[in-house]
Amino acid sequence: MEAQSAGVQGAAPAGGPGSGGTPIVRVEDVRKSYGPVDILKGVSFQIEEGDLVSIIGPSGCGKSTLLRCLNGLESLDTGVIDICGVALKRAPGGKAGAKPGANAEAEFAHAAHLLRKNVGMVFQSFNLFPHKTLLENVMLAPIVVKGTAKAEAEANAERLLQKVGLGERLDHYPIDLSGGQQQRGAIARALAMAPKVMLYDEPTSALDPGLVDEVLDVMKELDREGMTQIVVTHEMRFARDASDYIIYMEKGEIVEISDEDEMFTNPKDPRTRQFLRRFL
């Protein structure tokens, strides 16, 4: 892990290829604004396979928007996102800030669809489907999207739910599960689509403190298995303990990308130091 973490060096916007193997996620000069408000002001970085990267920063710094851009839930104004060789960019023709035409929208939707084949996402509020049991939640997407046979989807779903420690809860509806159980279920649901990269948008923020660890443990287990994971988090202890490296964002920009030890012991940028003061 340590060796791979060298894959990203330096701060935005440069971020060239690192010393290790080829990057699995490549983000290049991504900009995004809502009307007059610039949310992302040219973000670039790369991540190599198997890394667990935490993105931290104050509220409103753009980290969640960045994560949503990474699987095409948000469109970008400029720049490129490349995950596993599928590139997502603003369709040519439209100029930055202008409303994209129907054609450009369709093109973007198509690219996003291809890109998501390799990307799973977990939300702050779990977003399990309340009308389906846990098992059905995990089975649904493979059957609907990939056309997987029901028996196969069911076997796979059972395996994944066992893995996240919910083998006893297959027939429960989400409403009858704790937050931690729901979030583990949501991870299993994302994994059922066999992604190469997992994105987490503040996965433990909605949980009671006592339930946080059971979710983080699942993510650590996935890290050990070599899953590439990007986590937007306020959980500094997790960022510090589990990440290969940490991206610190502020006001739509990447301020610092550092080794997790260095970030917490010796932040380079004064802004990072200011933010991390209470954790140091």
Add this chain to the structure above:
Amino acid sequence: MRLAFALRTRLGSAMPSAAPHCRSSRLAGLWAALLLSFWALAFGAAARAETPAAASAASASKPSGPPLRYGGDGTSGAPYIFKDPADPSRTVGFEVDIMDEIGRHLGRPVVFVQNDWSNLIPGLDAGLYDVALSGLEITAAHQAAADFSIPYYTTFGQIVIRRGEMPVDGLADLKGKSVGTLKSSQMEYVLKQAGGIDVRSYDEEIDAYSDLKLKRIDATVMDFPIAVYYAQPDRELQFTGPPIGRIAYGIALRKGAHPELLAQINTALSQMSVDGSLHAILDSWALWSPVMAQVTGDAKPMIAQPVNYEHFVEATQPSGWRAQLDRYARFLPQLGWAALMTMEISILSMVLAVGLGAALALARVYGGTVLDRLAQIYIEVVRGTPLLIQVLFIYYGLPKIGLQLDPFVAGVLALGLNYAAYEAENYRAGLLAVPRHQMEAAVALNMTERQALRNVIIPQAARMVLPPTTNDFISLIKDSSLVSVISLVELTKTYEQISTTYYDYFGTGILVAAIYLLLGLPFVRLAHWAEKHVSRGMTRSSH
């Protein structure tokens, strides 16, 4: 009926294929019940479609030509066209006898078609029947809208007051008084022209006489035959004053459409007048009057006994509770058929409303700007206009642009299209109540919007809108009574017919209200059951 039939057949055949998917036997039982009711509906329609033709074929002596369909209003229509009080399954009246006689002259069987009085002429234009009669007066206004035969009956307005009160000598004496008459009738026009009279217009003659007895009005002026049947036998009422005006009833045909048929009918009427058969019919109904003698030049005294009049008076006399119960029991088959009609219309309309409503709601929430706007316009227009106008427009208005619909189809369409607007807003609320994150989660799992809608959003929304949809279905069952204006005889119409025949709004009302309640109840139970079983996961369970 053909389109309605096809619709029913499709529904019927769709059911069995759905049944094997059901897991629990309880669910299967439910499906079986539903299936059964659908088959019953289809069978009912078939049986009903055949009954009138068969009945009239028996009454005509040598029916060789195509059936002659005549429209009329049998609601409190004595002595014109009405349900025999002794046997409500029979339609009788002096006009029925005249039409039977005309049918014999033309060599065609005759078939009676029920329609509201005020819609009798539009019904000609809609092609619902070939001719219409029900005391339709030959007036300039009527002649502008339809062709008329020579008169088959000539009469006048009869003033009626409460027994023992001051006699009235003509219209002048009625000034300053409240006077009841029939809505849209020639007498209404005459009373209004007289000036100074407080004219109260009624849909049903029986209601006017009832208000007279209750002292809500001071007098009534209605056509002589009505007075003979509804006021003369009543001990609380009495005739008074001279004949008012001159009224001639004719048989109406669609304007300019059937000159040959018109000529045939005129010939038949002339012959009937000459050979005395018209006189005999009118005598049997106690309707021959000096005016008729004067008009026809037929000075012969009574040539037939007033058997039909006596039968009517006898059958409508107040009776003991025992006879009353027997009477209610006799209503039951008629009410049963009417209830079936009500359910048939309600269920098919609701299927249409739910389907179209869901499509409109999806268009509004997920359809993009153009579809959203179109759906919005549809919903606003339909919700902003009265259902009654929509029913009349679809049935009587659309033929103007070449779209002629069977009354059943028109009724189902009008109710379905109307309720779709309300359902659409329900379902839109349901769709919006599904958290936005649900769509996001589905898209993040790489479902397309369509897949997400189908598998994630709609199933959740459907569970939420089940209770309001059930409510709407219950109101639709009641609103379905509006289709009686386009000649469909359903439960409310049957109630009117029976209660006005016997002047028994009370007992019949309770009976019919109970039937409506029974019709709605299973669906309320079904909705409760569905809410409990289908919405699992939407509320916290006990385990």
